Amino acid sequence: MPGKVILVSMRAFRKDRVISYENGESLRTGNLFLVFCVWTFVLLCRPQDLFPALNPLRPSLITGILTLSLVLLRLRELRKRRLFEEQQVQLYTALILVMIMGIPFSLYRGLSFQLVFTDYINVILFFFIFFKVVDSVTKVEKILLIACLGNGLYSAFALATQDLRSGRLYFGSMFDPNDLAFFAVSFLPLNLLFISRGRPKWVRMACLASFAAGILLIIISASRGGLLALVAGGALLLFSKSRVMSFKAKIVFSVFCMATLVTAPINIERYKTILEFKEDYNVWDETGRIEIWKIGMRAMLENPLTGTGVGTFSEAVGRDRDRRKTEVRTWQAPHNMAVQIGTETGMIGLVLFLLMSLNVLRIFGKVHARSASQGLIRISEMGRAGFFGLFVAGMFLSQAYSFYWPFYVVLSAAVSRVYLKEKKTLLPRPRKEIKRLPRQIPLTPQ
Numbered sequence: 001m002p003g004k005v006i007l008v009s010m011r012a013f014r015k016d017r018v019i020s021y022e023n024g025e026s027l028r029t030g031n032l033f034l035v036f037c038v039w040t041f042v043l044l045c046r047p048q049d050l051f052p053a054l055n056p057l058r059p060s061l062i063t064g065i066l067t068l069s070l071v072l073l074r075l076r077e078l079r080k081r082r083l084f085e086e087q088q089v090q091l092y093t094a095l096i097l098v099m100i101m102g103i104p105f106s107l108y109r110g111l112s113f114q115l116v117f118t119d120y121i122n123v124i125l126f127f128f129i130f131f132k133v134v135d136s137v138t139k140v141e142k143i144l145l146i147a148c149l150g151n152g153l154y155s156a157f158a159l160a161t162q163d164l165r166s167g168r169l170y171f172g173s174m175f176d177p178n179d180l181a182f183f184a185v186s187f188l189p190l191n192l193l194f195i196s197r198g199r200p201k202w203v204r205m206a207c208l209a210s211f212a213a214g215i216l217l218i219i220i221s222a223s224r225g226g227l228l229a230l231v232a233g234g235a236l237l238l239f240s241k242s243r244v245m246s247f248k249a250k251i252v253f254s255v256f257c258m259a260t261l262v263t264a265p266i267n268i269e270r271y272k273t274i275l276e277f278k279e280d281y282n283v284w285d286e287t288g289r290i291e292i293w294k295i296g297m298r299a300m301l302e303n304p305l306t307g308t309g310v311g312t313f314s315e316a317v318g319r320d321r322d323r324r325k326t327e328v329r330t331w332q333a334p335h336n337m338a339v340q341i342g343t344e345t346g347m348i349g350l351v352l353f354l355l356m357s358l359n360v361l362r363i364f365g366k367v368h369a370r371s372a373s374q375g376l377i378r379i380s381e382m383g384r385a386g387f388f389g390l391f392v393a394g395m396f397l398s399q400a401y402s403f404y405w406p407f408y409v410v411l412s413a414a415v416s417r418v419y420l421k422e423k424k425t426l427l428p429r430p431r432k433e434i435k436r437l438p439r440q441i442p443l444t445p446q
Contacts, residue, residue, distance in 0.1 A: 107319070148193075238254065
């Protein structure tokens with residue numbers, strides 16, 4: 001009987017710790033997290049594209065400076081969080097060092113220096129501040145909700161313009177149709193975290209609308225890579241064990257996707273070329289993507305340690321064609337994240353990129369299988385599907401230095417840290433720390 005009482009007490013203790021943990025036992029950072037959320041919205045969702053009047057105000061710069069200022073003011077508190085305790089942070093730091101070390105050997109030193117220290121510096125600062133500030137399940141969910149709402153808003157604006165050219169959707173000057181599909185598919189599964197029961201009604205409706213707008217945007221963009229990414233991410237959700245989607249939800253998801261394919265004004269002829277890839281110019285033409293990737297790999301092998309320098313892929317293509325004296329002398333983008341990183345940062349950079357990408361899937365898979373926190377399990381399941389879709393789409397796009405790949409890398413690092421904290425919280429204390437219970441004295445004489 002006493003053994004059963006102790007066992008029940010231990011279970012209750014574990015349950016209480018999990019509940020307390022999910023509510024967010026995290027570092028108190030005051031208004032820093034709020035300002036960081038605003039900065040996240042500006043960087044990931046680009047409201048200046050939706051409202052051009054914001055451009056002169058430089059919202060990204062202003063919110064970034066404000067966030068960095070608050071970080072410096074609270075540096076003493078933030079030091080309690082070790083920056084390099086997670087492997088993902090170590091690998092990302094190594095990639096940055098490789099990028100910097102390659103500047104003196106770049107084909108275009110001025111461009112590489114500018115891209116690393118003026119353009120990409122925002123991504124670097126976002127990565128490390130994210131890891132310092134986002135340290136609980138509650139904070140992770142808030143960041144993901146902001147990303148989903150911003151993504152849905154951007155998708156809705158793009159669809160509302162109805163700017164169809166040659167059967168493809170265009171919006172703004174930042175993204176072409178392929179980039180629009182990449183942007184939408186990157187956050188699409190995360191919406192499913194917030195449409196289940198228990199969430200506020202407005203959140204459920206907003207994320208459901210965001211999910212629908214994202215699928216519609218991917219299909220209307222006529223991006224073949226985006227469609228493949230949607231199919232890959234959807235297959236992972238449908239055919240893997242889920243803690244978020246019930247069997248009925250999976251059926252509804254499948255029917256909705258099929259209905260969108262049938263009713264949306266899509267460019268059927270363009271999608272048919274996926275099945276006729278041997279006739280596609282990307283396979284056999286000098287300007288096709290396969291030939292571009294070959295040029296990039298040759299450039300990487302010629303510069304295995306430092307690469308050609310950040311932002312110089314097009315320069316490497318042009319020089320390669322000049323050297324071979326081809327009829328086509330066009331300088332072209334890589335259209336592949338891995339090839340882009342490998343060419344511009346060398347073999348070391350490529351290995352780091354692939355290791356971090358594999359770690360994202362590994363961390364999400366491990367946490368999904370082993371965590372006691374329902375919040376972490378759900379985040380990991382949808383995060384894995386979202387990153388898988390992003391990676392598939394990225395194999396056809398020049399998005400190696402965008403915010404979206406590092407976002408998932410640091411998200412996985414934050415999830416891993418919170419999971420390790422959970423494990424330490426739920427581990428039983430060593431025997432020597434458990435005090436022996438006093439011997440019970442019988443109330444009645446023997």
